[in-house]
Amino acid sequence: MGKAKQSLKWRFDVNTFRLLGRDLITDRITAVYELVKNCYDANATKVDVSFTDVTKLNESRKIVIADNGTGMSFDDIRDKWMVVGTNSKRTTLYSAPPFNRKFVGEKGIGRFAVDKLGERVEIRTKEKGAKSWLCVKINWDEYEQIATSTLGSSAQQLSLFTEIENHYFYETGKEDEHGTIITISKVAEVWLGNDIDRLYKELSKLVSPFYPITPPFNIWIQSNEVSDFTNRQIKPEPIKYYSHHAEITYDEAENLQETLIFNPLTGVIDKRKISIRKFGPVKIKIFYFNEAAKKRYNAAYKNDDTRIDGIKIYRDGVVTTPFAEYEAHTDKRRDILGIDKRRWRGTFDTIGTREIIGVVDITKEKNPLIVDATNRQDFLANEEYVLLKEFILTQLKAFEDIKTFERSSKRSIVENELIDAGKDIRGFERELEQLATQAETIENPTFNRLVTTLRTRAKETHALITKSISEQKKYQKEVERKEKVLYSLISMQEYASMIAHAVRTSIAKVKHLGEFIKENYPNPKFGKYYSMYAVSIYNEMNTLISVTDFMLSFANIDGSFEEFDVVELITDLLENQYETLFHAEGISFEIDIKDNFIIETNKKAFQDIFQNLVSNSVKALKDTTDKKIKCTGFLDTDKFVIYFSDNGYGIQQEDREWIFGLFNTRTAEQGGAGMGLYIVNTILKSLKGGIEVVENEFKPTGATFMITIPFNK
Amino acid sequence: MSTELVPTKIVVIHDDMDENYPLIVMLRDKYSKEDVSLFKHSKEGLNFVLDNLGKKMVVLLDKNFKDKNDISGLKVFEKIREETALVFVVLISANNIADFSEDELKILVNKDLFKLEKFTNDYTSIIGLIEEAVNSIDMRVDAAIEDWLMANNLSEERPILITETHQYTLKQILHEIRMETSVGRDFVKKVNNLTIELIMRNKEKIQ
Numbered sequence: 001m002g003k004a005k006q007s008l009k010w011r012f013d014v015n016t017f018r019l020l021g022r023d024l025i026t027d028r029i030t031a032v033y034e035l036v037k038n039c040y041d042a043n044a045t046k047v048d049v050s051f052t053d054v055t056k057l058n059e060s061r062k063i064v065i066a067d068n069g070t071g072m073s074f075d076d077i078r079d080k081w082m083v084v085g086t087n088s089k090r091t092t093l094y095s096a097p098p099f100n101r102k103f104v105g106e107k108g109i110g111r112f113a114v115d116k117l118g119e120r121v122e123i124r125t126k127e128k129g130a131k132s133w134l135c136v137k138i139n140w141d142e143y144e145q146i147a148t149s150t151l152g153s154s155a156q157q158l159s160l161f162t163e164i165e166n167h168y169f170y171e172t173g174k175e176d177e178h179g180t181i182i183t184i185s186k187v188a189e190v191w192l193g194n195d196i197d198r199l200y201k202e203l204s205k206l207v208s209p210f211y212p213i214t215p216p217f218n219i220w221i222q223s224n225e226v227s228d229f230t231n232r233q234i235k236p237e238p239i240k241y242y243s244h245h246a247e248i249t250y251d252e253a254e255n256l257q258e259t260l261i262f263n264p265l266t267g268v269i270d271k272r273k274i275s276i277r278k279f280g281p282v283k284i285k286i287f288y289f290n291e292a293a294k295k296r297y298n299a300a301y302k303n304d305d306t307r308i309d310g311i312k313i314y315r316d317g318v319v320t321t322p323f324a325e326y327e328a329h330t331d332k333r334r335d336i337l338g339i340d341k342r343r344w345r346g347t348f349d350t351i352g353t354r355e356i357i358g359v360v361d362i363t364k365e366k367n368p369l370i371v372d373a374t375n376r377q378d379f380l381a382n383e384e385y386v387l388l389k390e391f392i393l394t395q396l397k398a399f400e401d402i403k404t405f406e407r408s409s410k411r412s413i414v415e416n417e418l419i420d421a422g423k424d425i426r427g428f429e430r431e432l433e434q435l436a437t438q439a440e441t442i443e444n445p446t447f448n449r450l451v452t453t454l455r456t457r458a459k460e461t462h463a464l465i466t467k468s469i470s471e472q473k474k475y476q477k478e479v480e481r482k483e484k485v486l487y488s489l490i491s492m493q494e495y496a497s498m499i500a501h502a503v504r505t506s507i508a509k510v511k512h513l514g515e516f517i518k519e520n521y522p523n524p525k526f527g528k529y530y531s532m533y534a535v536s537i538y539n540e541m542n543t544l545i546s547v548t549d550f551m552l553s554f555a556n557i558d559g560s561f562e563e564f565d566v567v568e569l570i571t572d573l574l575e576n577q578y579e580t581l582f583h584a585e586g587i588s589f590e591i592d593i594k595d596n597f598i599i600e601t602n603k604k605a606f607q608d609i610f611q612n613l614v615s616n617s618v619k620a621l622k623d624t625t626d627k628k629i630k631c632t633g634f635l636d637t638d639k640f641v642i643y644f645s646d647n648g649y650g651i652q653q654e655d656r657e658w659i660f661g662l663f664n665t666r667t668a669e670q671g672g673a674g675m676g677l678y679i680v681n682t683i684l685k686s687l688k689g690g691i692e693v694v695e696n697e698f699k700p701t702g703a704t705f706m707i708t709i710p711f712n713k
Numbered sequence: 714m715s716t717e718l719v720p721t722k723i724v725v726i727h728d729d730m731d732e733n734y735p736l737i738v739m740l741r742d743k744y745s746k747e748d749v750s751l752f753k754h755s756k757e758g759l760n761f762v763l764d765n766l767g768k769k770m771v772v773l774l775d776k777n778f779k780d781k782n783d784i785s786g787l788k789v790f791e792k793i794r795e796e797t798a799l800v801f802v803v804l805i806s807a808n809n810i811a812d813f814s815e816d817e818l819k820i821l822v823n824k825d826l827f828k829l830e831k832f833t834n835d836y837t838s839i840i841g842l843i844e845e846a847v848n849s850i851d852m853r854v855d856a857a858i859e860d861w862l863m864a865n866n867l868s869e870e871r872p873i874l875i876t877e878t879h880q881y882t883l884k885q886i887l888h889e890i891r892m893e894t895s896v897g898r899d900f901v902k903k904v905n906n907l908t909i910e911l912i913m914r915n916k917e918k919i920q
Contacts, residue, residue: 504807504832507833508831512736525742657782663779
């Protein structure tokens with residue numbers, strides 16, 4: 001061994017780099033998200049994220065992220081972008097004026113992000129004034145090949161990451177062009193429509209829905225395969241279906257900050273004015289979803305409640321917390337405001353992050369002391385931040401009071417009194433407990449016996465009250481169930497009276513026809529009427545039979561309510577139950593229902609709606625050659641909308657309302673009794689919905705019905 | 714055919730009847746085809762009545778109409794009464810009387826509904842009610858004046874009522890009575906008094 005001073009250098013191979021990246025970027029959504037954040041930091045006003053041929057692992061698949069930001073110089077690329085662990089972003093906090101953007105991108109994470117997304121990357125970048133575009137090509141797959149091919153050989157150093165050469169070249173460009181275009185090819189994973197949708201949702205949270213960013217930062221998503229994303233600008237989604245909403249602002253000139261407070265007398269949230277707090281003025285918007293609202297929301301978004309995700313803090317319009325890391329599992333998301341933590345402490349009726357969408361808008365100018373912690377995972381835990389957190393939780397308190405208020409007003413007075421009695425008796429028990437402890441020290445058998453008896457009594461009473469509460473709850477449920485049945489009964493009563501009127505009219509007609517024959521037969525003066533009236537009597541009797549049949553079928557409905565999916569019901573009905581009939585009649589049908597909708601009602605009655613519509617359509621299609629039935633549906637803001645169409649002979653303009661009347665039919669010769677649409681209308685009315693004839697979808701002939709069913713409020 | 718000179722118009726407003734309905738057939742047999750008009754929509758029937766206020770009229774009116782655009786029989790009755798008390802209305806309904814609300818009954822009684830009948834009753838009895846209405850109309854002074862004018866070919870131009878400001882021919886007086894003006898009402902009252910006066914003083918005899 002020589003004595004000459006020798007040195008050893010740290011080296012690391014390709015795999016180490018990739019391992020590092022995997023820890024930092026766990027998800028491809030995060031990867032794109034990080035790259036877009038870099039565009040923001042580069043003062044871009046527009047970013048295009050485009051996906052080409054990514055739904056299959058084609059050769060041509062690629063993702064391009066292009067911005068019109070400042071771009072990078074050769075030095076930037078060499079000394080910053082390609083240096084692992086660069087800390088350029090930490091030395092300056094804000095981007096160049098007039099943007100003055102607070103950097104949101106994670107320190108040097110972009111290169112890992114591109115690695116996550118695909119095997120080959122080309123970076124084209126240019127600063128304003130530069131003569132040409134700098135293009136750098138990085139082929140991760142080749143690194144890998146080198147690493148594999150050299151395994152076991154003597155030239156192992158070749159797999160060292162730092163020694164791999166990446167090619168670059170220049171392309172001429174116009175002087176005022178600037179920006180960065182990252183093209184990732186050999187994309188690692190398939191991106192389907194819902195993956196892009198997930199990305200869309202995440203990116204839509206990057207910018208505050210309420211605070212305008214100037215200069216703007218617009219993100220566009222493009223896909224050549226998913227039609228929903230052909231050149232679509234990312235916009236914060238309008239918040240829908242919430243049950244309560246409140247917002248606060250401030251008046252700097254008057255030194256006033258609004259804060260929320262629940263008013264138990266009115267049952268609504270009021271605003272109060274206080275002096276601007278130490279952390280500076282803030283604007284907050286909170287949308288709360290109570291149980292019913294969450295139900296509506298879940299129905300609308302197919303149980304994807306990841307959108308209800310708590311309170312986010314935006315600084316100058318850009319998200320700061322939860323620092324934009326994508327976490328697919330809502331339960332694993334960081335809860336820096338400690339909203340959910342309070343729940344583990346067992347506070348009753350607190351609100352969790354899954355019940356609210358909130359936006360807190362702060363600015364670096366007005367809230368200078370709310371600063372990011374160095375690990376960028378939270379804010380610096382200074383006094384101002386602690387106060388801000390408290391302030392936010394105070395705002396939530398107003399909604400928590402509403403939650404409690406709604407819960408107790410849902411309970412009956414009796415139940416509330418029982419609960420109070422339960423609390424009293426618990427208090428009484430505790431006091432007895434103390435008394436008993438004290439009594440142990442006093443040797444007074446009578447007193448001790450009395451205390452023991454009292455304790456037993458108190459326990460018994462407590463048990464009784466607990467039982468009463470649960471009985472009361474059961475009773476309350478029963479009352480609610482009965483209310484529902486009663487409601488359907490009321491509509492049945494109204495309905496029965498309509499039917500009775502119609503039946504009487506029908507009987508009167510038959511009677512008058514018979515009376516005529518009785519009075520006049522065989523007077524030849526009225527000869528032509530006798531046979532005519534015989535036919536009328538026969539037809540009228542047929543109508544009466546169909547009415548009584550229907551009444552019987554309605555009587556057989558058991559009055560039970562169940563939850564079912566409207567889409568499944570319609571699909572099953574059209575695809576399975578009517579398949580043979582449609583086939584025999586040569587009818588082609590199409591179902592296109594966008595959203596799922598769960599409804600709680602009598603399933604049989606609901607089925608009747610579509611059975612009647614189908615039966616009408618089949619009649620109307622009798623003379624059509626290319627027979628079609630189509631059913632489409634979607635969720636609107638407060639109702640479910642279904643269109644049911646056929647290309648049959650259609651409905652006359654003047655009959656559009658008339659056809660919903662009992663016994664009103666234009667298909668008497670085909671056995672129509674004028675019952676179907678009357679039934680449909682009645683059932684929908686009992687659901688507080690409706691049906692109407694709208695402009696026919698199929699041209700030139702056909703009919704389209706629009707059915708609306710409101711959400712339960 | 715009825716015996717009066719000017720036939721009374723019979724207007725049937727009912728959406729469950731058609732031209733061949735027994736009651737219509739029999740009414741046209743009893744009166745005449747052109748004097749029996751059928752309307753299946755309440756508004757059309759009402760318009761016809763309002764356009765013919767100068768004529769003797771009996772209306773057979775249904776209470777309920779199925780078409781959402783139709784107004785109810787009760788509304789038709791009220792609208793007629795807003796214009797005249799001289800049109801006789803017979804209301805028929807498939808409902809029981811017990812199904813009428815108190816307010817509905819009040820309107821019918823206070824605004825002089827002529828008759829109320831169930832639709833399920835024999836049509837002959839419904840026709841009987843129409844006949845009663847027709848006869849009642851003929852007992853009225855305005856009906857007598859109209860008959861007289863018809864018999865005399867409407868040629869009488871002599872003023873028979875002279876007030877301070879106006880002169881009225883018999884035809885104009887008929888119009889005043891039918892329009893229920895104070896001149897018309899006053900004239901009817903005077904004619905009735907005069908007739909009794911003349912009979913009692915043996916100046917005129919009724920044959």
